[in-house]
Amino acid sequence: MVEGADRRTRKIVTMLSVSQAKVGETFIYRGYGQKCPGCKYFRVCAENLNEGRVYKVINMRKRTFRCEAYDVEMRVVDVVEAEIEAAVPSKQAIEGIILTFHPQDCSNELCENYMLCSPIGLIENDRCEVVRVYGRISCSKELQLVRVLLRRVPSS
Numbered sequence: 499m500v501e502g503a504d505r506r507t508r509k510i511v512t513m514l515s516v517s518q519a520k521v522g523e524t525f526i527y528r529g530y531g532q533k534c535p536g537c538k539y540f541r542v543c544a545e546n547l548n549e550g551r552v553y554k555v556i557n558m559r560k561r562t563f564r565c566e567a568y569d570v571e572m573r574v575v576d577v578v579e580a581e582i583e584a585a586v587p588s589k590q591a592i593e594g595i596i597l598t599f600h601p602q603d604c605s606n607e608l609c610e611n612y613m614l615c616s617p618i619g620l621i622e623n624d625r626c627e628v629v630r631v632y633g634r635i636s637c638s639k640e641l642q643l644v645r646v647l648l649r650r651v652p653s654s
Contacts, residue, residue, distance in 0.1 A: 507578045507649070509556070513543040516562065519573040524554045524580045526618060533567035543572065551650075552619035554580040581629055581649045585614040591631045591644035596651060599624040604639060611635045614645055625651050 518525060530544035537543065543565075547553065557576035565572050590597045600622060602615035609615075614635065620626070626648040635645050 508652070509576050509578055510546055510553070511542055512547055512553075512575060512577055513539060513563065513565075513572040514555070514575050515565075516571045516573050519555060519558055519575050521555050521558060524552055526550070526552050531568065537565070537567055539563060539565075539572075542574075547577075550619065550621070552580040552582060553577040579650055580619065581647050582617050582619045583614060583632075584617045584620060584626075584646060584648050585611055585635055585637075585643040586628070586646050586648075588634065588642040588644050591628065591646050593628050593631055595628050597626055597628065599626045599648065602637075602641065602643065606638060609638060611637065611643070611645075615643070620648065620650065625653055627651050 514525070527547040527549055529549045530540070534540055534544050555575050555577050559574040559576070561574040563572045563574070564570075584599065585602055586597065586599075599620050601617075601620070604612065604615050606612060628646050629649050630647040632645040632647070635643050637643050
């Protein structure tokens, strides 16, 4: 088994700039550039990642390639979707359960927990496994919320 992955985590081969390619690093995939679709490496470099998702580098391969479109040295890496901290209702905060993720309905961007309530990398109705439960968080709307670590799981 690959370190940083388990049987439900799909390993993806992709390419990152040499400066980004470090085991343990996470990144948000923002999509590909205008020049990318014509590249011979497009399928492995960009097409197999999902825009807006957070990925974690779990392995670096020895191969490097020159990105001719953007003149950047690229390294072949293995990534998985990263686990993401989020706020969920206390009744769903049980390690091992699969839940349907719903961002909390909150517009207070100044709240210390706002990023947990609307985390980057997760969207409405994602199926997620609760990997770890950290504990209750304070909520100005008086919701009973718990900080957890979530792993997105494929639909069945």
